[in-house]
Amino acid sequence: MALAEIKAKITSINAEELYAALLEGRQRFILDVRNADDFGRWKVEGRAALQTVNVPYFDFIEEEEASVAQVPAAEDVLVVCAKEGSSEFVADILKERDVNAYHLGGGIVTWGDLYDVRAAVVTDYGRIVQIARPARGDLSFVVISDGEAALIDPLRHVQHYLDVVNAAGAKVTHIFDTHAHADHISGGPELARLTGAPYFMHPYDAIHPIDMLPATLPYTYLSDGQTFRVGQFTVKVIWYPGHTLGQVNYLFTGPTGETFLFSGDGIFLRSFGRPDLGGQAAAWTPILYESMFARLPRHLNDDTLVFPSHFSTLDEGDAGGIFTATYGWLKQNNDGLKPRSKAEFTAFVLSHLPFFPPEYVEIKRVNAGLVQPDEDKASELELGKNICALSGA
Numbered sequence: 001m002a003l004a005e006i007k008a009k010i011t012s013i014n015a016e017e018l019y020a021a022l023l024e025g026r027q028r029f030i031l032d033v034r035n036a037d038d039f040g041r042w043k044v045e046g047r048a049a050l051q052t053v054n055v056p057y058f059d060f061i062e063e064e065e066a067s068v069a070q071v072p073a074a075e076d077v078l079v080v081c082a083k084e085g086s087s088e089f090v091a092d093i094l095k096e097r098d099v100n101a102y103h104l105g106g107g108i109v110t111w112g113d114l115y116d117v118r119a120a121v122v123t124d125y126g127r128i129v130q131i132a133r134p135a136r137g138d139l140s141f142v143v144i145s146d147g148e149a150a151l152i153d154p155l156r157h158v159q160h161y162l163d164v165v166n167a168a169g170a171k172v173t174h175i176f177d178t179h180a181h182a183d184h185i186s187g188g189p190e191l192a193r194l195t196g197a198p199y200f201m202h203p204y205d206a207i208h209p210i211d212m213l214p215a216t217l218p219y220t221y222l223s224d225g226q227t228f229r230v231g232q233f234t235v236k237v238i239w240y241p242g243h244t245l246g247q248v249n250y251l252f253t254g255p256t257g258e259t260f261l262f263s264g265d266g267i268f269l270r271s272f273g274r275p276d277l278g279g280q281a282a283a284w285t286p287i288l289y290e291s292m293f294a295r296l297p298r299h300l301n302d303d304t305l306v307f308p309s310h311f312s313t314l315d316e317g318d319a320g321g322i323f324t325a326t327y328g329w330l331k332q333n334n335d336g337l338k339p340r341s342k343a344e345f346t347a348f349v350l351s352h353l354p355f356f357p358p359e360y361v362e363i364k365r366v367n368a369g370l371v372q373p374d375e376d377k378a379s380e381l382e383l384g385k386n387i388c389a390l391s392g393a
């Protein structure tokens, strides 16, 4: 069967297939038929070459010719809508006009809920599994060695972590949040309840920075320089205040000296965590400077593999969907890490602060146990892409 005939038979793809196509740069055109407001709040994002056009479903009903004219006939067109029905309808209209169109099964909701699990590092003494939620740009990790598993920045849908740990025949021994997250609801407390493993957090992050109320959920507090063992890994806590006052990085060292840094919102691959989400940008930026340029570097070498908890664009990852780089590479390529005086750094940061999503204040309340949202509210709070990085850094 010719390729064109095979393509013509495809009526839909699912979220996993979409993610594979985005990573490989195969999906180059998306037609989003939701209304303009929903499209403006969040959309499917891919590599830089991806083109996304918003033509609402009702435009196709009312002005079919003009709407179809906005779709490039030569492209493979993925049509997305909120759930599924309208995108299927629009894809059928396009197919009748010989456009190779198909829709996203389950709608954009299934894209938002997609979790992607991949081995990032495999050695003979242990491995690092990356668990991503691509639509949000969230990254989390499971480190497994000798039957012990540490979870780092686990996200809200906890079964994904339990599945990885159970498949390895391991037991969760440590649940490490790098900080009190503002953009997503942590799965840490729920995983602690389900597994009995301790949930670790720095005490400074157990106080809501705006409300000044203490966390009401159980946690085990961390201190700077504290060490743990996870199988054959040694784990050192490096206090890294700035994005939050209680942000920490976890440095995992293997038995033959290899080092892996879980930086949370400390260092990203092309940027770093914004210091204004506690409402005190001017006060916290010089603190971040000390963390970034003095506190952290003395623990790292150029070969340390850095794993951040967010990405802003898919282009930050490799073709295999893994988001990591060596510290040496980051010093050369991440503009945020280039040497600056404290005054230059502060001026740079304060002039690059992105939009502050108002729901981030509420998400921090959830992560402190101060409010308990139901599923609908939790999904609504987490809608869209994280905005944890400084813009243009």
Ligand SMILES: [Fe+2]
Residues within 6 Å of the ligand: 179, 180, 181, 182, 183, 243, 265, 273, 388
């Ligand atoms: Fe954060």
